[in-house]
Amino acid sequence: xxxxxxxxxxxxxxxxxxxxxxxxxxxxxxxxxxxxxxxxxxxxxxxxxxxxxxxxxxxxxxxxxxxxxxxxxxxxxxxxxxxxxxxxxxxxxxxxxxxxxxxxxxxxxxxxxxxxxxxxxxxxxxxxxxxxxxxxxxxxxxxxxxxxxxxxxxxxxxxxxxxxxxxxxxxxxxxxxxxxxxxxxxxxxxxxxxxxxxxxxxxxxxxxxxxxxxxxxxxxxxxxxxxxxxxxxxxxxxxxxxxxxxxxxxxxxxxxxxxxxxxxxxxxxxxxxxxxxxxxxxxxxxxxxx
Numbered sequence: 197x198x199x200x201x202x203x204x205x206x207x208x209x210x211x212x213x214x215x216x217x218x219x220x221x222x223x224x225x226x227x228x229x230x231x232x233x234x235x236x237x238x239x240x241x242x243x244x245x246x247x248x249x250x251x252x253x254x255x256x257x258x259x260x261x262x263x264x265x266x267x268x269x270x271x272x273x274x275x276x277x278x279x280x281x282x283x284x285x286x287x288x289x290x291x292x293x294x295x296x297x298x299x300x301x302x303x304x305x306x307x308x309x310x311x312x313x314x315x316x317x318x319x320x321x322x323x324x325x326x327x328x329x330x331x332x333x334x335x336x337x338x339x340x341x342x343x344x345x346x347x348x349x350x351x352x353x354x355x356x357x358x359x360x361x362x363x364x365x366x367x368x369x370x371x372x373x374x375x376x377x378x379x380x381x382x383x384x385x386x387x388x389x390x391x392x393x394x395x396x397x398x399x400x401x402x403x404x405x406x407x408x409x410x411x412x413x414x415x416x417x418x419x420x421x422x423x424x425x426x427x428x429x430x431x432x433x434x435x436x437x438x439x440x441x442x443x444x445x446x447x448x449x450x451x452x453x454x455x456x457x458x459x460x461x462x463x464x465x466x467x468x469x470x471x472x473x474x475x476x477x478x479x480x481x482x483x484x485x486x
Contacts, residue, residue: 207271207364209277210277210357212281213281215350216351224346225345225346226346229414229418232402232409235294236398237398239289239296239401240397242282244307245275245278247322248327249485251319255376258375259372259375264368264371270368275365278358286300295408317376318382318386320369320372322386325390327370328370328439329390331454332439333435334358334359334360335457336435337356337359338356338359338454338458344356356461363454363458366454370449380445384442384443387442387443402421
């Protein structure tokens with residue numbers, strides 16, 4: 197059984213920027229633990245997305261398919277924009293007194309160890325695994341408006357934009373992995389290790405943020421978070437099947453088709469004031485995989 201990649205247009209590079217200066221501390225409808233869960237995820241993104249870009253860039257000269265090369269460039273540009281906006285997001289968290297700098301440094305140390313002690317193919321497999329996670333989690337944000345119900349408009353739009361683009365480019369690293377001859381066994385082993393490591397870090401971050409907020413021992417806050425994630429509206433257990441499909445030899449990310457959700461998001465993008473396009477100012481992260 198072969199991995200068949202649908203031929204789609206390269207992801208669109210959208211230079212969206214978010215002014216978070218008026219975002220309240222408990223931006224998700226005043227819910228502290230839920231706001232902190234999304235803040236928790238943001239801590240991973242600047243270093244994580246730099247790692248993703250580097251792992252894909254490492255194989256650009258080995259990929260001969262011109263469309264895939266264009267997709268790689270768009271992937272890197274999108275991830276560069278995400279990293280930039282989450283740097284701003286994390287600065288907001290640090291200004292609120294959370295230990296974000298120390299948490300980011302722990303993520304960076306972990307990824308440096310991965311880079312130092314594993315092969316480039318393993319690093320790409322780690323990217324494939326984490327891209328699968330982010331695409332599945334992001335699909336919930338696109339699918340169910342209740343996920344961002346009550347959230348500050350700018351934060352809701354930032355997370356929807358990030359969720360849409362994660363789904364838009366969810367197969368790029370995977371297709372590069374296939375193109376360079378990555379093995380099924382390696383990607384499955386890496387997924388197991390990545391699953392354990394990632395979710396352990398997420399839990400550790402949540403504990404640290406809730407401790408800083410002085411709600412670590414609040415049964416009410418933990419219950420509110422658990423209900424949000426596992427019952428309504430999150431329904432995380434429903435992602436178990438799509439997650440396990442990754443281990444099937446013939447798996448491809450686009451078998452979980454989110455194309456209609458992406459089209460729905462794009463249809464309303466132009467009318468949303470929360471994010472601003474800025475095509476004039478370019479950062480060092482906007483240059484793609486070249």
